[in-house]
Amino acid sequence: xxxxxALRADAGLRGDVGRRPAAPVRRRLVPYGFLxxxxxxxxxxxxxxxxxxxxxxxxxxxxxxxxxxxxLRNYVAVFTDPALREAFVHALVLIFFFSxxxxxxxxxxxxxxHRGRVRGLPFFRTVVFLPQVVAMVVVAVAWRQIxxxxxxxxxxxxxxxxxxxxxxxxxxxxxxxxxVGFVGTWASLGLVTVLLLAGMxxxxxxxxxxxxxxxxxxxxxxxxxxxxxVRGEVTVALTLTIIAALKTFDLVYVTxxxxxxxxxxxxxxEVYRRAFELGQVGMAAAVGITLMVLIFGINLVxxxxxxxxxx
Amino acid sequence: MTTSRAERSANYVxxxxxxxxxxxxxxxxxxxxxxxxxxxxxxxxRALHWENFAEAWVQGSFGRYMATSVxxxxxxxxxxxxxxxxxxxxxxxxxFRGQAVxxxxxxxxxxxxxxxIIxxxxxxxxxxxxxxxxxxxxxxxxxxxxxxxxxxxRAYFRGxxxxxxxxxxxxxxxxxxxxxQxxxxxxxxxxxTQVLLTFMWTWNEFLIPLVMSPAGTVRTAPLxxxxxxxxxxxxxxxxxxxxxxxALPVVVVYLVLQRHFIKGMIDGAVRE
Numbered sequence: 052x053x054x055x056x057a058l059r060a061d062a063g064l065r066g067d068v069g070r071r072p073a074a075p076v077r078r079r080l081v082p083y084g085f086l087x088x089x090x091x092x093x094x095x096x097x098x099x100x101x102x103x104x105x106x107x108x109x110x111x112x113x114x115x116x117x118x119x120x121x122x123l124r125n126y127v128a129v130f131t132d133p134a135l136r137e138a139f140v141h142a143l144v145l146i147f148f149f150s151x152x153x154x155x156x157x158x159x160x161x162x163x164x165h166r167g168r169v170r171g172l173p174f175f176r177t178v179v180f181l182p183q184v185v186a187m188v189v190v191a192v193a194w195r196q197i198x199x200x201x202x203x204x205x206x207x208x209x210x211x212x213x214x215x216x217x218x219x220x221x222x223x224x225x226x227x228x229x230x231v232g233f234v235g236t237w238a239s240l241g242l243v244t245v246l247l248l249a250g251m252x253x254x255x256x257x258x259x260x261x262x263x264x265x266x267x268x269x270x271x272x273x274x275x276x277x278x279x280x281v282r283g284e285v286t287v288a289l290t291l292t293i294i295a296a297l298k299t300f301d302l303v304y305v306t307x308x309x310x311x312x313x314x315x316x317x318x319x320x321e322v323y324r325r326a327f328e329l330g331q332v333g334m335a336a337a338v339g340i341t342l343m344v345l346i347f348g349i350n351l352v353x354x355x356x357x358x359x360x361x362x
Numbered sequence: 363m364t365t366s367r368a369e370r371s372a373n374y375v376x377x378x379x380x381x382x383x384x385x386x387x388x389x390x391x392x393x394x395x396x397x398x399x400x401x402x403x404x405x406x407x408r409a410l411h412w413e414n415f416a417e418a419w420v421q422g423s424f425g426r427y428m429a430t431s432v433x434x435x436x437x438x439x440x441x442x443x444x445x446x447x448x449x450x451x452x453x454x455x456x457x458f459r460g461q462a463v464x465x466x467x468x469x470x471x472x473x474x475x476x477x478x479i480i481x482x483x484x485x486x487x488x489x490x491x492x493x494x495x496x497x498x499x500x501x502x503x504x505x506x507x508x509x510x511x512x513x514x515x516r517a518y519f520r521g522x523x524x525x526x527x528x529x530x531x532x533x534x535x536x537x538x539x540x541x542x543q544x545x546x547x548x549x550x551x552x553x554x555t556q557v558l559l560t561f562m563w564t565w566n567e568f569l570i571p572l573v574m575s576p577a578g579t580v581r582t583a584p585l586x587x588x589x590x591x592x593x594x595x596x597x598x599x600x601x602x603x604x605x606x607x608x609a610l611p612v613v614v615v616y617l618v619l620q621r622h623f624i625k626g627m628i629d630g631a632v633r634e
Contacts, residue, residue: 081452090449237383284533318477327576
């Protein structure tokens with residue numbers, strides 16, 4: 052070890068003699084050398100496609116013949132085309148189910164579990180986190196069977212005498228979107244709760260003891276101590292789940308295919324359908340870029356609000 | 363702490379109910395997968411029908427799909443992790459011009475939805491003959507994983523002990539030796555987490571393999587499952603068995619190394 056490093060130093064010294072100005076330049080290039088492989092892949096398959104998507108989005112192109120330049124018309128269509136507008140409205144409904152509902156429920160669950168100091172929490176954490184690691188396609192297959200006309204949900208409803216409520220959930224114009232959304236609630240709830248529990252475990256327990264000496268009950272404790280302490284985690288949970296809601300594709304593809312009619316179509320499904328089934332490539336690219344901008348915007352707003360409320 | 367007995371048992375009720383809710387769909391698909399496939403099989407009276415898995419494996423040609431999934435996952439994990447270690451090392455331990463811009467450029471990629479790039483990816487990779495190849499499915503996912511990996515490994519290298527690096531440098535170790543022989547062995551936990559998360563995301567990915575292989579030559583396991591669902595309409599038993607097979611590799615790895623998964627997904631998110 053020692054001898055080899057001495058040799059190295061020796062070699063470096065000898066190398067410096069002949070071309071002194073070359074060595075610092077080479078050393079300055081070292082960081083770029085380390086970055087090069089990652090950047091090459093990233094640029095070729097992320098940055099270039101983003102630029103190309105922007106370019107495609109100002110053309111009307113069927114994917115085969117020559118495209119025609121249409122300026123911002125595809126983006127105007129995103130807001131005026133009834134089918135696309137409907138898809139974005141559905142995305143808002145999914146945000147409620149993927150994000151708002153799990154965060155609200157997760158806050159209550161995490162607060163109860165944190166206050167209770169129950170045993171077996173690590174095991175519990177492993178179980179409720181499970182929906183996050185199962186492939187969405189598998190989740191979709193499982194829920195399709197639950198929602199089927201003779202699936203376990205309808206069987207349960209009939210067993211307790213609520214036959215009138217039993218229905219083919221995914222084939223129902225009114226209920227298919229909430230049914231798909233509820234799968235998102237199921238998938239998000241564990242992640243959100245584990246995230247919030249981690250945040251609550253960092254709250255110093257003296258704070259709670261002081262509050263209890265003051266005679267604060269569980270509810271006051273929650274609003275006075277727990278909720279302000281986990282604002283950061285709430286921000287993260289909202290960001291993650293809103294993005295998940297906006298990117299929902301496999302779930303819709305497998306459970307409903309956007310149907311019945313167009314009642315469960317979402318922006319990401321429209322990107323796929325228009326580009327690869329309807330030959331509206333430019334329009335699909337415009338929907339994709341709109342989705343990206345929307346995600347950036349929501350990220351910015353949620354984090355801005357989260358930051359402001361902590362100060 | 364003073365918590366009444368009633369409150370404590372109420373807490374256990376909440377705990378059990380929540381766990382049951384999380385396990386319900388997973389358990390129901392397991393039960394279906396192990397049930398009798400037809401009424402005549404049911405009359406044999408056995409409780410568990412393990413043969414459903416073999417049957418689903420053969421009928422849905424999952425051998426081929428699983429092999430494709432393994433190849434794609436290994437490619438993405440190896441290339442993305444090696445590249446991320448190097449880029450994270452540069453961004454985390456060195457100072458150079460354009461550092462901040464490059465970092466934010468990589469960070470941006472974490473938020474970019476696949477839907478935004480999938481359209482040009484398909485048409486441009488088709489033009490160069492990469493669709494319907496393993497690379498066509500792997501390369502876009504390598505780029506996505508590098509975005510997260512660079513951010514994740516940079517955080518590890520920034521937190522690594524500067525005095526170790528300094529001591530090694532005084533000892534005459536070059537930048538490569540410091541990285542591969544000193545920092546990488548110490549950083550095994552951080553690297554393991556990235557390997558696991560990248561494996562999970564790649565194995566479970568759906569949109570990229572769906573679009574990048576229109577001829578169906580490079581179908582991954584989740585895609586095979588979606589296709590099996592379309593073909594296999596007589597019953598639910600084999601479909602459920604196939605779903606279990608597709609989910610199994612990631613779930614097994616998760617159950618063994620769950621700390622890494624939970625820590626990675628939560629730390630990765632919080633630091634963002």
